[in-house]
Amino acid sequence: MKKLLDDPAQAVTDSLRGFGLAHADQISVHTEPNFVTRAGGTPAGQVAVISGGGSGHEPLHAGFVGAGMLDAAVPGEVFTSPTPDQVLAAVQAADAGAGVLLIVKNYTGDVLNFETAAELAEAEGIEVASVLVNDDVAVEDSLYTAGRRGVAGTLVVEKVAGAAAARGASLAEVAALAERVVAGVRSMGVALTACTVPHVGRPSFDLADDEVEIGIGIHGEPGRQRVQAAGASDITRRLVDSVLDDIDLAAGARVLLFVNGMGGTPASELYVVYGVARQMLADQGVEVVRSLVGSYVTSLEMQGVSVTVAVLDDELLELWDAPVRTPALTW
Amino acid sequence: MKKLLDDPAQAVTDSLRGFGLAHADQISVHTEPNFVTRAGGTPAGQVAVISGGGSGHEPLHAGFVGAGMLDAAVPGEVFTSPTPDQVLAAVQAADAGAGVLLIVKNYTGDVLNFETAAELAEAEGIEVASVLVNDDVAVEDSLYTAGRRGVAGTLVVEKVAGAAAARGASLAEVAALAERVVAGVRSMGVALTACTVPHVGRPSFDLADDEVEIGIGIHGEPGRQRVQAAGASDITRRLVDSVLDDIDLAAGARVLLFVNGMGGTPASELYVVYGVARQMLADQGVEVVRSLVGSYVTSLEMQGVSVTVAVLDDELLELWDAPVRTPALTW
Structure with a gap:
């Protein structure tokens, strides 16, 4: 295993320390337990939007903490849910009197630990709502999940919820908008190579030199099928199909097309995939009104890509377009 | 070779097509020959800032085309200089009457081809100035270079020159500011793995499972030495030392610290390197006033990192901070 790390057991903390120093103008890193908040905190009276999950998917979630998106993020150990006390500490720090929305990717550990934290917070009088993201169409029930997994679509939920909170929506309104994104967002990914969890020290799975795994999860969980590696067009067609x-898209539907790198794939290849996916949507009469291309929801150094399609009605489009200033997403 | 490409010979064009579709609000992609301009073109009467070079380093350069940075970019084939006619076409398209600054990384092919294009453009009455970037301290003279190579520091030159042009500076002024950045910017990189050029189909070099190459170039050209892979602290110390x-940094010098991923390295590792480098600079009394961490000047899917230190005086700091809106860099 060759990685730019020192003690693998300290990888998350060492990385967070550097992240905090590099972006001190936008975020604050807290340790014992680990969580990240907006520099200056959640504006008073504003709903706090919080997400978290295992580390190894950077920039998700901590890279999206800042004005117009998340008020706090809770990174667990690599590919491991954050503990309830971590989540609770983030909730306590980020609550600004208007309640807290927890955005949870659908993995059993995350669901349980965020639920426990929500109950503890409510017992302290903090109002909490939760939304579960389960955009991955690849498989029902998986290595770490009952039901569908939550993957790159989480970014869209976080952006919309954060924008709604920033314009002063109530907790119920922010939660309803987040649910509306979840109802209309779908993703599927492919892996060309495996990744290596630092404290494990060997690749999470084996993939032959001529194979790719279609429907992979963001922790390298098994997907739908292994197939002979083919060109970008063949692979992209499998994902977009x-x-x-x-998802029931009427002709004329307006969507966000988000092509997400898994960490080790060059930007140039993501744009090739984007071009193919864009043409496929055009052929179906679906209008791509917004685009995002980059490595935002990753699996360490895994090579691969996921394609996310999210329906944007007028209100969701306006919230997507609203200003955002975070370490990893700014417009 | 597993890559998300179709015909390897068409990789650059296929990628550019997707890039153009994804960012049509910010840039325009031209083909035959390939170049990229700002959507809407260079504002009238403004110096046009242009860069280019071999593809495979994305988002450099095309990802930095937009308001406040580049007016055009000229991508060659992978790791191959753009041809003089490509550069000339970009100069003709981007010139808005105030002349053109060409920012050229120091590789023999680039130097020759940009020079030829500059002569052709001048023969047509377009005023052209050029600045050569040679920030890589690793080696003098290399596989493709006489003198030092130009690497990640190029981003800093492009940002400052673009900001100067946007505030109405003359061609001579923009060129002088770019030269000032070049005088104070230094970089060095390391590779953990090789990359594979699509039309070649096999890794550019071999590196043992327990080796890293210190001082690597952004095309995988040989560096200073191969050493046993060690932790992030050991590797970062070699680069920063x-x-x-x-560079002669007085105590109290104010710098930008830019930790750049080579393409296949996860963001989490870049932040570990950043943390170590930041501490080393602090120990020398050097003040890090700005930071940039991400994969901006890459070598396809190579795993590795480079560290760039750029001196920022008051004027350069103001230009670095000036608004920028491009596909890959926005603030």
Whole structure:
């Protein structure tokens, strides 16, 4: 294993320390337990939007803490849910009197630990709502999940919820908007190579030199099938077909097309995939009104890509377009 | 070779097509020959700032085309200089009557081809100035270079020159500011793995499972030495020591610290390197006033990192901070 780390057991903390120093103008890193908040905190009277999950998916979630998106993020150990006390500490720090929305990717550990933290926070008088993201169409029930996994679509939920909170929406309104994104967002990914969890020290799975795994999860969990590696067009068609099979898009539907790198894939390849996916949507009469291309929801150094399609009605489009200033997403 | 590409010979064009579709609000992609301009073109009467070079380093350069940075970028084939006619076409398209600054990384092919294009443009009455970037302290003379190579520091030159042009500076002024950045910027990189050029189909070099190459170039050109892979602290110290040995930084000097991923390295590792480098600079009494961490000047899917230190005086700091809106860099 060759990685730019010192003690693998300290990888998350060492990385967070550097992240905090590099972006001190935007975020504050807290340790014991680990969580990240907006520099200056949640504006008074504003709903706090919080997400978290295992580390190894950077910039998700801590890279999206800042004005117009998340008020706090809770990174667990690599590919491991944050503990309830971590989540609770973030909730306590970020609550600004208007309640807290927890955005949770659908993994069993995350669901349990965020639920426990929510109960503890409520017992302290903090109002909490939760939304579960389960955009991955690849598989029902998986290595770490009952039901569908939450993957790159989480970014869209976080952006919309954060924008709604910033314009002064109530907790119920922010939660309803987040649920509306969840209802209309679907993703599917592919892996070309495996990744290596630092404290494990060997690749999470084996993939032959001529194979790719279609429907991979963001922890390298098994997908739908292994197939012979083919070109970008063939692979992209498998992903987009699966996404479109799962969502009822009327001709003329307006969507965000988000092509997400898994960490080790160059930007140039993501744009090739984007071009193919864009053409496929055009062929279906679906209008791509917004685009995002980059490595935002990753699996360490895994090579691969996911394609996310999210329906944007007028209100969601306006919230997507609203200003955002975070370490990893700014407009 | 597993890559998300179709025909390797068409990789650059396919990628550019997707890039153009994804960012049509900010840039325009031109083909035959390939170049990229700002959507809407260079504002009338403003100096046009242009850069280019071999593809495979994305988002450099095309990802930095937009308001406040580049007016055009010229991507060659992968790791191959753009041709003079490509550069000339970009100059003709981007010139808005105030002349053109060409920012050229110091590789023999780039130097020759940009020079030829500059002569052709001048023969047509377009005023052209050029600045050569040679920030890599690793080696003098290399596989593709006489003198030092130009690497990640190029981003800093492009940002400052673009900001100067946007505030109405003359061609001579923009060129002088770019030269001032070049005088105070130094970089050095390391590779953990090789990358594979699509039309070649095999890794550019071999590196043992327990080796890293210190002082690597952004095309995988040989560096200073191969050493046993060690932790992030050991590797970062080698890079930062080499950079600091080469530049005369007074205690109290104010710098940008830019930790750049080579393409296949996760963000979490870049922040570990950042933390170590930051501490080393603090120990020398050097003040890090700005930071940039991310994969901006890459070598396809190579795993590795480079560390860039750039001196920022008051004027350069103001230009660095000036608004920028491009596909890959926005604030």
